[in-house]
Amino acid sequence: MDSTTTSGARGGPLEFRDFAAARSRHLIRTAYLLTGGDAHLAEDLAQEALGKLYGSWRRVCRMENPAGYARTVLVNTFLSHRRRRSSREHVTDTFAESAAPAVDPALRLTLIQALAELPQQDRAVLVLRYWEDLGVEETASVLRLTPSAVRSRASRALSRLRTGLGSEFDELARP
Known part of the structure; x- marks a missing residue:
């Protein structure tokens, strides 16, 4: 063998x-x-x-x-x-399972929901830059973008995220 x-x-x-x-x-x-x-x-x-x-x-x-x-x-x-994505899939906003308890589930859910509302390329840039902690060059390589495109997408996406969260984020983020 x-x-x-x-x-x-x-x-x-x-x-x-x-x-x-x-x-x-x-x-x-x-x-x-x-x-x-x-x-x-x-x-x-x-x-x-x-x-x-x-x-x-x-x-x-x-x-x-x-x-x-x-x-x-x-x-x-x-x-x-x-x-x-095909039309065979049915999108729903309900889950069969409940999430594991987190330190602050309301803040986590709010951030995930706001992240989900971003365009997919912007979401990918934010996840790679801030969750995966990749540098601009590495993120650009993964997404096949220029480093300046990554920087501008990240800046715009963070701005959209802040705008989308608005006062709700301020209330949830307070200790």
Whole structure:
């Protein structure tokens, strides 16, 4: 039997399984923010991104930063999902499950809702810049934009976010 199919050899299925186990929660959290709080879609997007990575894992595992590449695949999967969303899907504002209690659930929900109202490119820029803590250059590379486009999108998106939150944010953010 081939050692790459049963062992953790470089580029083998076991190495991918370890990578997926270590990165899946992070990918799901990022996807959750990208989707504006849709937990089910976030899990689907993360799974689809991991499936794409598995198909080219031998090449990906040799990269300098496979986790960064996984994030790029996730963002591209999110953006392409928004472009090809079909009429078969039914969008709803109710969830079958309740969210886990957070430190300040009202503030968190308000921020996620405001983030969901932003255009997808602006949302992607904010998530990558401020949630993923990527620099302007890295964000530009992931989104295939120029650094100046990232800076201007981030500035406009933050302005829209502040305007959208208005006085509601001030009330929720007070200690």
